[in-house]
Amino acid sequence: MSATDEPLRLAEIYRFLAQSMRYPESSWFNDDFLSVFKELLVQLEWHDHQKALPAKITDAILEDIQVDYTRLFINGIPHVIAPPYASIYIDGTLNSTTADKTREYFRKHGFDITTNEFPDYLVTELDFMALLEDEKEGSSEEFLRFYFRPWFDKFRDLVLDEGHVSFIKSAVELIDFFTRNETEADSEQAA
Amino acid sequence: MAFNLTRRKFLQTASLAAASVPLANVVTAQAGVAKSPFTPAGTMADKTAVGGICEMCFWRCQLVGKVRDNKLMKLEGNPKSIDNGKSICARGNAGVQLLYDKDRLKYPMKNVGKRGAPKWKRISWKEALDECGAKLSATVKNHTAKGIALFPHGASAVYPMQYLEHTVGTPNVSEASFFQCRGVRDYAWLTTIGTGPGENVDMANAKVILGLGCHFGENVHVSHAKRYLKGLENGAKLVIVDPRFSASAAKADIWVKIKPGTDTAFLLGIMNYLVTNNKYNADFVDKHGVGFDEFKDAIAGWTLKKASKECDVPVAQIKEVAELLAANAPNVSVHPGRFSSWYGNDFHRGRSLGCLAGLLGAFGVPGGFVKGKGPKGIGKVGWPAGHEHHKALHREAGIYKQSPAGTPTDLIRNCAITSKPYPIKSCVIWGQNPIQTIPNQQKTIDMLMQMDFVMCVDVMPTDITMYADILLPEASYLERFDYIKTGTQWDFNDKHQQYISARMPLIKADFERKDQVYIVNEIAKRMGHEKAIPVQSMEEMIDKRLESTGLSIKKLIAEDGIHLQPGKDPYGVAEDFEVQFFNEELVEQGYSGAPTYVPTPEVPGGYLRLLSGRSPLHTFNRTQNNVWLHNGMPENPVWLNDKVAERLGLKDGDRVSMTNSEGVKSETTSHVKVTPGIREDCVFMAHGFGTKNAAMTVAKDAGIDDQKMCTILAVDPETGCSGMRNNFVKLVKA
Numbered sequence: 059m060s061a062t063d064e065p066l067r068l069a070e071i072y073r074f075l076a077q078s079m080r081y082p083e084s085s086w087f088n089d090d091f092l093s094v095f096k097e098l099l100v101q102l103e104w105h106d107h108q109k110a111l112p113a114k115i116t117d118a119i120l121e122d123i124q125v126d127y128t129r130l131f132i133n134g135i136p137h138v139i140a141p142p143y144a145s146i147y148i149d150g151t152l153n154s155t156t157a158d159k160t161r162e163y164f165r166k167h168g169f170d171i172t173t174n175e176f177p178d179y180l181v182t183e184l185d186f187m188a189l190l191e192d193e194k195e196g197s198s199e200e201f202l203r204f205y206f207r208p209w210f211d212k213f214r215d216l217v218l219d220e221g222h223v224s225f226i227k228s229a230v231e232l233i234d235f236f237t238r239n240e241t242e243a244d245s246e247q248a249a
Numbered sequence: 250m251a252f253n254l255t256r257r258k259f260l261q262t263a264s265l266a267a268a269s270v271p272l273a274n275v276v277t278a279q280a281g282v283a284k285s286p287f288t289p290a291g292t293m294a295d296k297t298a299v300g301g302i303c304e305m306c307f308w309r310c311q312l313v314g315k316v317r318d319n320k321l322m323k324l325e326g327n328p329k330s331i332d333n334g335k336s337i338c339a340r341g342n343a344g345v346q347l348l349y350d351k352d353r354l355k356y357p358m359k360n361v362g363k364r365g366a367p368k369w370k371r372i373s374w375k376e377a378l379d380e381c382g383a384k385l386s387a388t389v390k391n392h393t394a395k396g397i398a399l400f401p402h403g404a405s406a407v408y409p410m411q412y413l414e415h416t417v418g419t420p421n422v423s424e425a426s427f428f429q430c431r432g433v434r435d436y437a438w439l440t441t442i443g444t445g446p447g448e449n450v451d452m453a454n455a456k457v458i459l460g461l462g463c464h465f466g467e468n469v470h471v472s473h474a475k476r477y478l479k480g481l482e483n484g485a486k487l488v489i490v491d492p493r494f495s496a497s498a499a500k501a502d503i504w505v506k507i508k509p510g511t512d513t514a515f516l517l518g519i520m521n522y523l524v525t526n527n528k529y530n531a532d533f534v535d536k537h538g539v540g541f542d543e544f545k546d547a548i549a550g551w552t553l554k555k556a557s558k559e560c561d562v563p564v565a566q567i568k569e570v571a572e573l574l575a576a577n578a579p580n581v582s583v584h585p586g587r588f589s590s591w592y593g594n595d596f597h598r599g600r601s602l603g604c605l606a607g608l609l610g611a612f613g614v615p616g617g618f619v620k621g622k623g624p625k626g627i628g629k630v631g632w633p634a635g636h637e638h639h640k641a642l643h644r645e646a647g648i649y650k651q652s653p654a655g656t657p658t659d660l661i662r663n664c665a666i667t668s669k670p671y672p673i674k675s676c677v678i679w680g681q682n683p684i685q686t687i688p689n690q691q692k693t694i695d696m697l698m699q700m701d702f703v704m705c706v707d708v709m710p711t712d713i714t715m716y717a718d719i720l721l722p723e724a725s726y727l728e729r730f731d732y733i734k735t736g737t738q739w740d741f742n743d744k745h746q747q748y749i750s751a752r753m754p755l756i757k758a759d760f761e762r763k764d765q766v767y768i769v770n771e772i773a774k775r776m777g778h779e780k781a782i783p784v785q786s787m788e789e790m791i792d793k794r795l796e797s798t799g800l801s802i803k804k805l806i807a808e809d810g811i812h813l814q815p816g817k818d819p820y821g822v823a824e825d826f827e828v829q830f831f832n833e834e835l836v837e838q839g840y841s842g843a844p845t846y847v848p849t850p851e852v853p854g855g856y857l858r859l860l861s862g863r864s865p866l867h868t869f870n871r872t873q874n875n876v877w878l879h880n881g882m883p884e885n886p887v888w889l890n891d892k893v894a895e896r897l898g899l900k901d902g903d904r905v906s907m908t909n910s911e912g913v914k915s916e917t918t919s920h921v922k923v924t925p926g927i928r929e930d931c932v933f934m935a936h937g938f939g940t941k942n943a944a945m946t947v948a949k950d951a952g953i954d955d956q957k958m959c960t961i962l963a964v965d966p967e968t969g970c971s972g973m974r975n976n977f978v979k980l981v982k983a
Contacts, residue, residue, distance in 0.1 A: 066260050070272055077276045081356075081371055091275040097268035102259065121370065125361055128371045132355055133710055133720075137946045141351050151876065152349040153320060153759075161318070162290050170285035174759060182281035189282055236256050 068198070069191035071236050074098075076184035078229040079142065081132075082123045089115055099228065107231070110224035126223040130216075140216035144178035147209035152176065160205055180213070184233070202237050210237065293318040299327065299810030300753030300802075302734055304404060304726035305340035305347070306868040307426070308470035309734055311811060312337065312344075314727070314755030321345055321727065321756045326471070329811045331738040331746050333471035339866050340469075343877040344727055348756065352874055352946055353708055354722035355760035364698055364716045374761065377719050378768070382775020384702035384718075385417075388675035389776070394418035394637040396674045398661050402426060402681035404732040404752070405723060405765040408790075409679050409706075411632040412769050416781050418637030420644075421673060423658040425686035432653035433970040434589040437599025440651060440832050446585035446603070446618065453479035453740045455616030456577035457486045459570075460584045461512055461602065462591070466496030468863040472739040479740060480582070485616070488570050490515060492860065493888060493933050494926025503570055508561040509858050509931050509974060510592045510849030516601035517846055518556025519571045521548045523608050528575035530610030537822065538607060540831025540842065547831065547843030559846070561928075578609035580616030588862075593963025593972030594847040596651065600832075601844040607828030613821050621737035622817040624747040628794045633781050645670070649969030650838040657969025658687050659962060665696040674701040679765075680723070684712035685870045685937060688959035688973050706768060709874055710944035721768060728758035730787035730802070731765070733794055737816050745816030749798060751791045751805055766790065840967055849963075849975055856910050856977035857893070858931040861955040869937030873948035884952030886922035887980065888933040894923040897980060904983040909958045909976055915939070918983040919953045932978065 077086065078095065092115055099108040112119045130139045145154040153176050161177040164170055164186060171177050183206055187198035210233070217230045265272050294317075301312030301324065310333035315323040324344050326335040347353075357377035362368025388396040394413075398421040401410045406424075413419050427435075435445035452458050453476040465477045481487060481500060489501040490512065498504040507515055523529040524545050534541050557564040574581055583606040589595050611617035642660040643649040649657055665673035676697060683693050697703055697716040705717035708725045726732075732752040737745065758764075766787045773782055784790040792801050800812055836842040852858050866882040867873060887905060889897075899905065901923040907915040917939045927933055939954030956973075963972030 066263055066265065066272070068256070068260060070276075071256075071260075073276050073280070074272055076280070077278055080278055086275065086277045090270045093269040094265060094272050094275050097265045098263075098272075100267070101263040101265065102254065121361065125368055125370045128358060128369045132371055133352070133358060133369055133944055137943050137949070138352065143351075146351055151346070152351045154349070158318070158320070164282060165285065165288040166290065168284060168287050169282050170288070171281055172279070172283045173281040174757075175281055176759070179281065185280040186282040189280065189284075238256065240255050240257060 067191065068195065068236070069188045072184045072188035072191060072198070075229065075233050075236065076181045076188065078232070079181050079184070082120060082127060084120060087115060087120060087123070095225070095228075098232065102235070104228070104231075107224070107228045111228070123223050123225055126221060126226060130221055130226065139220045140213050142180035142213065143176055144183070144205070144209040145176070147212045156209075163201060163205060203239055206237055207239060210234070295322070298755040300751065300805060301327070301727065301755045301810070302732055302750065302752035303337065303341045303344065304732075305344055305872060306470065308473065309404075309732060310337050310341055310471050311734070311750055312341070312755070313810065316756060319757065321348055324755075327810055329809045329813070331748055331813065332736055336471050338469040338471055339881065340868055340872055340878060341471075343872070343875050346875045346877045347708070347725060347872075348727050350709065350874060350876075352710060352944055354710060354720065355762070356722060357761065358720045360718050360720070364703065364718070365694065367715055367717070369720070374763070374771075377721060378771040378775060380719055381704050381772050385675050385677075385772065386776050388701060389417065392672050392674055393639070395421065395639050395671050397421065397677065398423075398665060398673050398675070399677045399679065400425070400681045400683050401679045404726070405729070406679040406681070408765045409677065409769045412773060412778075413677065416632040416635040416773070416778055417776070418635045418639060420639045420641040420656055421661045421664075422655045423661055424655055425658075425681055425683070427653040427655060428658045428969065429590050429686050429971045429973070430588050433595045433965050433968045434585055434587065434599045436651045436653055436968050437596045438585060438603050440835060441600050441603030441607070441829050442612070443827060444620070447620070448473055448585065448587060449618060449620045450582035450584050451616050451619040451741055452476040452485070452582045452584075453483070454580070454742055455480045455485045455582040456580040457488065457573055458582045458584065459488045459490075459574065460497055461490040461516075461586060461598070463489070463584050463586055464495045464497060464862050466500075467865055468587070469865045475739050480616075485582075486573060486577070488573065492928045492931050494924070495862075498926075503566065503573070505562055505566060505570065506928060508559075508928070509860060510594070511560040511846075513594060513598045513601050513844065513846040514551070514556050514559040515562065515567065516598065516605055517548050517551035517844060518553050518560070518567050519574070520601065520605055520608055521551040522553055522568065522571045523575055524548070528571070529608040530578055533579070533610030533612075534608065534828075534830075537612070537826050537828050539827050539829045540833065544604065544830035544843045547841075547845070559848075574605075574609055579611045579614045581606070581609050581611045582616055583609070583611055583618070590965075590971045591974045592849040593965050593975060594849060595970065595972060596965050596967040597841070597844045597846065604828065604830050604844055607830060612826065612828070615741070615820065619741060619819050621741070622747070622819050623735045623737055624749050624798065624814065626797045627733055627735060627749070628797050630783050630790055630793045632783055635778070635781070642670075643969055649967065650840075651835075651967040652969045657964070658971065659964060660969065662687070662692055662696045665699060666692065676700045676703045678703070678705045678713055678717070680707060682711040682713045682870050684941070685954065685956045688956065688962045688971055690957055706765075709871075710942055711870060712940060712942045714944075715942050722760065722762045723768070724754075724758040724762040724764045726752065727756055728754050728762065729764040730754060730791055733791065737819070741819055745818055747814050747816040749795070749800060749805075749812045749814075750810055751795065751802065753802065753806070753810065835967075852930050852977055853910050856979055858974065859909070859955060859958055859976045859978045860931050860933040860974055861936040862933065864935035867935065867937055870940065870948075871937070873937060873940055873951065874945040876947050879947045879951065882935075884919045885935040885938040885955070886920050887953070888922050888924055888927045889980065890927050890929045891923050891925050893929050894921065899923065899980065899982060905980040906983050907953060907958055907978040908981060909960060909978050911960045913958065913960050915953045915957060916941070917950045917953050921980070932980070
């Protein structure tokens with residue numbers, strides 16, 4: 059899709075948010091990416107979020123984001139704040155039963171993981187939901203409700219409470235928005 | 250923010266047309282999920298991965314892994330093992346938790362903050378290796394290879410150690426497993442019987458087992474424990490010499506509640522008693538003893554009365570032990586111990602143990618000191634010698650002439666801090682946590698702070714990693730090839746067999762963890778040593794080393810991970826075997842030729858001597874963050890004598906901190922275990938607790954770090970090994 063007026067698809071959004079939560083490197087975390095990210099915030103009328111982002115990506119800004127990403131999600135001092143894995147929040151450890159069940163769900167729907175990452179990794183789950191939405195709009199609802207949201211709130215709160223960098227916090231809030239459990243009534247009320 | 254907006258509504262109305270590029274164009278990563286053939290639940294059968302060799306401790310039991318869907322579910326002893334058999338200990342079982350510990354290092358990281366207060370940034374392997382190569386090269390250029398220090402530990406550290414020692418050429422290598430553990434024992438026995446002792450006593454077939462400071466049951470090494478328990482089952486008498494009612498003392502026929510630091514006096518008293526009363530094995534001594542007359546003269550003053558006074562042990566009990574040993578000689582296991590860095594007078598304790606075994610003729614006989622006859626022919630593959638050759642600091646200074654391989658730790662540390670006799674400006678730390686291994690933590694920190702470059706390679710963010718500039722995540726023992734383990738059946742009374750096994754991964758490494766060959770080879774390329782690289786992978790290393798045995802990784806896998814072959818009777822003593830009761834070489838080096846007692850400092854008034862040791866659930870600091878083991882033993886209780894507790898107003902379970910005689914305070918607390926099972930002049934706690942690095946979320950502040958309390962550094966004059974039990978503490982109710 060080009061920068062046109064075509065309607066946005068949830069699959070694209072999930073894929074974009076998955077990209078946003080990968081380790082920020084100059085190969086993709088650049089001014090173009092930032093432009094799309096900001097425009098999404100504008101469309102949502104999240105103007106405070108949009109204003110808090112840098113005008114351009116410089117080396118120093120990239121490093122600040124990398125440092126905060128490492129502290130929040132990889133290995134941090136005083137400790138890793140918000141490991142982006144469902145198992146941590148549900149079972150208290152990495153790659154546990156929750157990860158197994160997640161992978162089972164992937165397989166049940168004809169998918170499987172392709173990387174060295176655990177199945178319950180935030181980015182992997184967003185990628186999966188994007189694929190489901192590609193196949194049929196609305197088909198990610200069950201996964202979202204029973205697999206994704208049960209852990210995501212705790213993760214989100216940790217990032218919002220302890221994150222230092224606006225970009226990461228905004229990305230997590232965007233994920234929160236686009237993965238909320240919504241009923242038809244919610245939509246009607248909003249309309 | 251738009252109120253009550255839902256994503257459905259948003260998607261119907263929003264457009265990103267104002268963005269500089271389409272949304273899809275900025276999504277560059279491949280999805281982590283893809284279409285795959287349908288896999289019904291429950292169809293992923295368990296597989297048994299063979300070839301595991303544990304490294305939750307150094308005993309290295311043989312393992313198999315139960316793997317389901319590329320995930321390690323459970324570890325078990327390899328049923329084919331004639332060493333540990335199907336058994337593994339609590340720590341061995343808990344290896345699964347190490348594998349999936351959320352605090353484990355995952356990616357290479359650069360410290361963009363300060364040493365000691367790091368701010369980590371994930372970087373690529375290329376960037377990390379480029380920096381390591383450039384910084385180490387700069388140090389060599391500016392200061393020669395002597396400008397690099399290495400603190401290695403564990404099987405994976407052998408390859409980098411060989412590279413830095415042989416090819417790069419630094420002599421500044423110090424292993425805690427030698428200088429803060431068993432080095433002094435090894436060299437004491439080497440100068441007594443010509444070989445390091447290991448733990449090669451045939452306890453399974455002994456009539457008496459003598460353990461001096463041995464904590465069998467608190468140190469759990471499976472085949473070693475089997476020997477010990479089999480000996481007890483068979484009716485062996487057990488003598489345990491320990492200031493504390495340890496797990497072994499609880500099983501002992503005689504518990505000698507000795508005054509700390511006087512062990513050598515105790516042994517000299519026994520040996521003199523045996524000699525003066527002709528209760529030693531004269532035939533054996535005549536045939537195999539060297540310098541017996543000089544030895545006899547040197548220990549002549551050690552009457553039972555003198556030993557009793559020095560050791561605070563009744564004359565009758567020392568005599569009872571001596572008589573028991575004599576009556577059951579030669580089938581006596583005089584255990585050499587392992588961790589021996591106690592009081593700075595430890596060389597002579599080790600020599601005394603070897604000489605006592607000699608007096609009893611307890612070599613090469615059932616129950617005595619017996620080395621198994623393991624397989625021959627395992628080849629060596631290593632890094633070639635480079636251009637630089639430097640003498641180690643102690644060789645230059647003409648001190649510590651019985652030092653183990655490497656350089657005594659404190660010499661490296663002092664040299665780095667003072668730049669005398671030369672600067673040491675880069676530090677490589679591989680699998681060791683010197684904050685918790687070397688006495689006087691502040692000096693270790695001072696050493697690190699003056700470095701131009703510090704790199705750490707580890708699996709966990711231990712305390713020392715807080716001082717790294719570059720921190721590299723290593724594949725664990727469950728995820729890599731490396732160590733070749735050989736040996737025999739544990740009970741020499743069973744059919745004689747030999748085994749050969751090699752460590753193989755039971756599971757692939759997650760994230761970006763790499764093995765030692767990858768890391769070292771890449772650094773070597775950047776330091777101009779590409780042509781010297783001996784192997785391209787650990788698999789190649791193992792296959793080359795196994796070649797002359799006719800084995801290979803492939804063949805070992807086909808044999809369920811362990812190759813068995815007929816063994817040989819290990820009993821008997823070579824004609825030329827010697828026990829150096831008096832060692833002339835030591836005299837030439839300026840040391841005492843006979844075992845000699847050197848008193849340790851007395852406990853200052855109001856203080857208690859701090860003793861430390863093992864716990865069955867932990868291997869020091871290495872296992873502290875393992876949640877299964879932590880739940881079994883979350884902190885290290887402070888053993889305190891009941892009468893002393895009453896005087897101090899402390900009750901069982903009270904929380905205390907510590908202050909040592911030099912005013913250093915513990916940063917954390919632990920609980921008191923009030924017991925009559927420890928002498929009044931000391932306290933005891935398990936070593937390795939009280940982690941400072943908050944990145945170890947389970948271990949952080951759990952229990953007291955005994956090493957922080959060790960600021961008085963005793964150094965064994967023969968070997969340069971540390972003595973860590975000459976530190977004294979007060980307990981402060983928290």
